[in-house]
Amino acid sequence: MDNGSKTEKATPKKRRDERKKGNIFSSKDIGTVLSLAMVFFTIKAMFPIIYKKVAGCIYHYINGVYEIQTLSLTISREILIDAMMNIAVIMVPIFSVSILAAVIGVGAQTRFLFSKDSLKPKFNRLNPLEGIKKIVSLKSFIEVLKGLIKITIIGYILYMFFRDRAGDLIKTLFLGIEASVSYVLNSVMSMVYMVCIVFVFIAGFDFLYQRWDYERQIRMTKQEVKEEYKQMEGDPKVKGKIKELQRKMAMSRMMQSVPDADVIIRNPTHYAVALKYDIKKDAAPYVVAKGQDELALRIVYVAEQNGVYVIENRELTRAIYAASSLDQEIPLEYYGAVAEILALVYRIREKNLQK
Template sequence: MAGEKTETATPKKRKDERKKGNVFVSKDVSALISILTIFYSAKLLFPGIYRNLKAFMLLHLDYASTKTDITDSFISQIAMGAIQTFAAAAIPLIMIAMITGVVVTLVQTRLLFSMDSLKPKFSRLNPLEGIKKIISLKSTVEVIKGSIKITVLLYILYNFIKNRFVDLSRTMTMGIMASSVFMLESVIQMVFNISMAFAAISALDYAYQWWDYERQIKMSKHDIKEEYKQMEGNPQVKGKIKEIQRKMAMSRMMQEVPSADIVIKNPTHFAVALKYDIEKDGAPILVAKGQDELAMRIIKTAEKNSVPVIENKPLARSIFSQTKLNSEIPQEHYAEIAEILVYIYKLNNKEMKL
């Protein structure tokens, strides 16, 4: 079928889709890299976070044992301290998460930023479009992928807790620092195990997103033809333009025939009109030339305007084939043309300097 999209998208189609912000991005890849970055950042920042939390807790435990007068200013001081402690612990991780998400997305989209994707589209409010999305291939794949993720996650968590249950129970007898470090390392190890499993899912998701994107931007043969018309111009319109340009050029050429000094014919197949201005031309100039019907028009126009017409078959054919319009004739024909012009000038009682 003419409208069936079976052709790979052209470079122009890809460029247009990119301008619209339509590029393929794997959210699973972004999520995986973000999670790994956040948790390993938390591991690096943990000593500082621990010191801040410890100082905050010791300070307020001391308040609890010594403070008897609780005022509004004291509550405000505690609240401000809690906010500052939380900010010092959370803001670096939040900033790392934001930067990581932006960088991963920009890498996948090759530094794409498009305002078109932010423009409101009323088609999104169409219930039929929403239903189509719900029952689409993409939504089915997302459901299957989500089920696989949950199954893998529960399996890893179950095995992790089962294998470390005894070690986790021993944290009750450890110091705060030792138990915190153990718990953090355990969580990071668990996240690492989950990430390794999800890495395979992310790779498959990336491949699927690429395949689905290529499928969506495929073009029909008709689309490719229409694109070619837009890029190169409609062949029919271009043909019309060329025809108009040809007619205009021919009209201008025919307007030069009455002012020519001589027309050489062969006898009806070729005709060339030459003009020679002694003051400014170095050699006779070809102002018009034609073959067959156009040759006859040149001859008739010349005769109508009393321009001398000379029959010289080889000379007419040679000048026709070797000389461009508004160009000087080849040097090899100077002598022959000069004799003809001298003869014509004598007939017209004109003086000619060669």
């Protein structure tokens, strides 16, 4: 029995509804790793420009000190604005690359989904009980564990970096500025390579975990699956009643056509077929009603009550019943046999009219 446990995988409709709400899974670590890597690669690529810009600014400000007679508020403001503009020239491309990488990292996972529902205020988040549940949940434990692993890895890499390069870093004090900065940058980039490689594995694990956790959250109970099926396909009981009503209406229309038939052929109680043929309009005789067992008897009864001729022909009746549908012309191979029956019916009618 269904005890309300969510044991069923989410249906496609459930997934579409959750996506419309903005409830999708994504790994923040993928965006973080991509952003971190792109920032450092951008710094390395822009290093010659950054070096020239910083050196030029330092030279400009040091020389400008000798030209300032009195440091007024206006001059201080001009120096600050100029310094901020120079910093912006360096930092804006780096920040832009970082933001773009983060957007691509998340967008590639979510297919750049934007949902208005996720922007709506949700007051249930203010519930302290829900907050406590989130704190002590498995997801929170995993996040804390990931944080500890990241801190441990970064700490270990920093320790190895300074341990192996402490002597070389001290020697940079005796080198030129450009050579010193270049050596430090290359050393930092080698450390970033190591961090990125490790973080790629962490991001891969996080992606798999987030997908597993998302699938677990959107699971459905058996009752929910049934209710969704009813909403999409209709209640089976209602559909059954509709089909039964349609069948009764079709039967009623069929029985109403029996009095207009030219002849009923039967076998003798199991099958009955009502045929009609108008030589001016119809290319061939066609079936206006047919039935088996009880329905066949009802067709015969209605025909007799309305003066329609009933003729017994076992083989022909079963053959036409099996090969023809309602309002469909009989097959070509039965034209001859049916023509003989209709000719007999027409002769009987003429004799009755002459009396």
